[in-house]
Amino acid sequence: MSAITAEPRDTVQPDKAAPPLLQTVGITKDYPGVRALDDVSFELRAGEVHVLFGENGAGKSTLISILAGANAPTAGRIVLRGEEVHLHSVHDARDLGISAVFQEFSLIPQMSVEENLFLGAEPTRSGVIDRARIRSEAREILDELGFALKPETRVDRLTRAEQQMVEIAKAFRSDLSVLILDEPTASLTSHETDHLFALIEKLTERGVGIVYITHRMAEIRRIGDRITVLRDGRYIDTVDAGSASEDELVQLMTGRVVGGIFPRLDLGPAGAPVLEVEALSTRDGAVRDVSMHVRAGEIVGMAGLVGSGKSELMQACFGARAVAAGHVRLKGHDTTGRSPRQNICDGFLYLPSDRRTEGLMMMRSVRENMALASLDIPPFSRGPVLDRRGEARKVAELAGRLNLSPPRIERMVEHFSGGNQQKVMLARSLTRSYDLIAFDEPTVGVDVGTRAAIYEFIVDLARAGVAIVLISSDLPEILHLTSRAYVFYRGRVQAEVPADQLTEENVLAHFFERESA
Structure with a gap:
């Protein structure tokens, strides 16, 4: 994700004296051998963005799945507008105006965008599905959201970012009282994120309550009103989003003081080239005439917008995407077109973004x-x-x-x-000896504590002499965790930025320029 300006909301604040729009009272959820939620009480006011914050495994996803009707609590009550409700399914929740956008998609790949938007709620005319109305209403929803998608396009032909847009659009097909968003910007560009936040502001002005899960402090500052912290399935505290410091939130989340998120990048001199790419292009046009290299013991960043070619290049080098021209050399040997299995045996591992x-x-x-x-x-x-x-x-x-x-x-x-x-x-x-590891968006959807552990893990590998490629849409990761970075745009390398020039301004300057290329 590109950097987001951390400006607080400047809208009419929700009425603190008004009764809650949605409440949970003593919600508990047990699985065999595990208590995922333990007596959690939570409230959402009309017109507010209430952030759920906590480490992975804290119970956030379990709580929102119960609110969305996808899961049933073992004990406790859900109260909507002062009346207890029983949600036996997602359909029940949607009938009451509660809609959720989960981090893990629930789309039918072989169906079109418009079919997915209205799946299970297709409008009919004389007993027959009204496809013209579906097309018209789908277009209206997509236009309102600012998503440049064609309603007739099959979902399996969309990028992950575009599929995320479809998931978000599904929530807007009916009247909303409560909208639940679980890491909704994880696959969106800065421009698409701006559209989403503008829409959230419109919804809160209409009195819609938003339950929002994110690990990004800039997003909390920009759209949050209150933050409820969960830890180990228990309620810890609710604080004001405008006044709570990052250190305070991390301490509430983890129960301990956490130091800097990024480790010291105390890498020694880079060694011999491990990966060399020469004028590489892919058959699908996602990568065009790219040359780059990675040396032993260094962390090389790959930055750019979603679909810019940064992930696609490593997929092609790894053998997961067909090469049309150019060469890939691993430890001096030509490995162009080798299969992923062969590359793994030769000491090259690629870990994809979509786990x-x-x-x-x-x-x-x-x-x-x-x-x-x-x-x-x-x-x-x-x-x-x-x-x-x-x-x-x-x-x-x-x-x-x-x-x-x-x-x-x-x-x-x-x-x-x-x-x-x-x-x-x-x-x-860690299961075998690797010379080169490509991490593609390694911290998507993980909490601050886990994020810090992953960063230290990556740096430790580089200290041990492994050549590391870090593909990331999170600009701070590129700035603080890499020895140098390549910036991609429309399948090409726009620039190689050395360590002493790795600043936000220098990297972002290459995200959008040379549009005629």
Whole structure:
């Protein structure tokens, strides 16, 4: 995400004396062996943006899934406009004006944008689906949001950022009283984020209450009214968004004082080139005539807007995207067109940005996911036979090293929080010896504490001599965590920015220029 100006809201503030629009009273949620929420009470006023804040696994996602009707509480009550309500489904919640946009998408890839927007609520005429009305209303919603999407386009042909727009648009197909947004800007550009925030302001002026989950302090400052902090499934405190400091929030969130988020970038001199890319272009045109290199022991940033080519370049180098022209050399050997499996065996790992659909097998265990890239070597196998004991020992060791919570390596990955899912994927980089690791948006949807741990993890790898590529839409990560950076625009490298010139102004200056290129 590009830098967002942290200007506080300048709108009519919600009436503090008015009764809450939405309340939870003593909400508890138990899963087998785990209490995800423990007696949590929360309130949302009409016309306010109420931020839910906490570490991954704190209970935020569980709470909003209950409010959205996607999950039922074990105990406690939900009160809407002073009356207790029972939400047996997402449909029940939407009928009451409660709509949610979850971090993990719920789209049908083979259906069009407009079909997804009205799925389950299709308007009809004389008993037949009114497709003309669907097209017209879909266009109206997309135009209001400022999303440049064609209603007839199939979802599986959209980028992740565009799919995020469809998820957001789904929430606006009916009258709203409560809108729940879970990390809604994670895949949006700065321009698209501005559109979303402008719409949030319009909604709050109409009295809509917004429950908003984010880990980005600039967003909290810009749109938040109050912040409720959860920790380990329990309510900790509710504070004013305009006066609470970042240090105070982090201490409430973690129960401890956390130092600087970014570690010292005390890397030694860079070594020999590990990855060399020469005039590379992809068949789909996402990358055009790109040349770059990465040396051992350095962290090279790749910055740019979503779809600028920064992710697509590493996918092509890794063998996950077809190359039309140019060359890729790994440790001096031409590896152009090699498969991901061959690259992994040669010491090159790419960790994708979309952990759910590209990075992890959600319905398989932690053990299987961590070991996935190393089943051909000890301790995961002995010759042609898998070594289950060796695998379990190594995975348990890695789970402890990365502080996986809970440390249950046979539990399915889908039952973990987003931050812990990210740890499972990152653990693959420790299952064998790698010379080059590309991290694509490694901190999307993770809390401040986990973010700091991931940064230290990446820097430690570089200190050990691993060549690191950091692909990020979060500008502070590029500025504080990289030795130098390439800035991408429309599939090309706009500029290579050295360490002594890595400033926000210098990087952003190359995000939009040369539009005729």
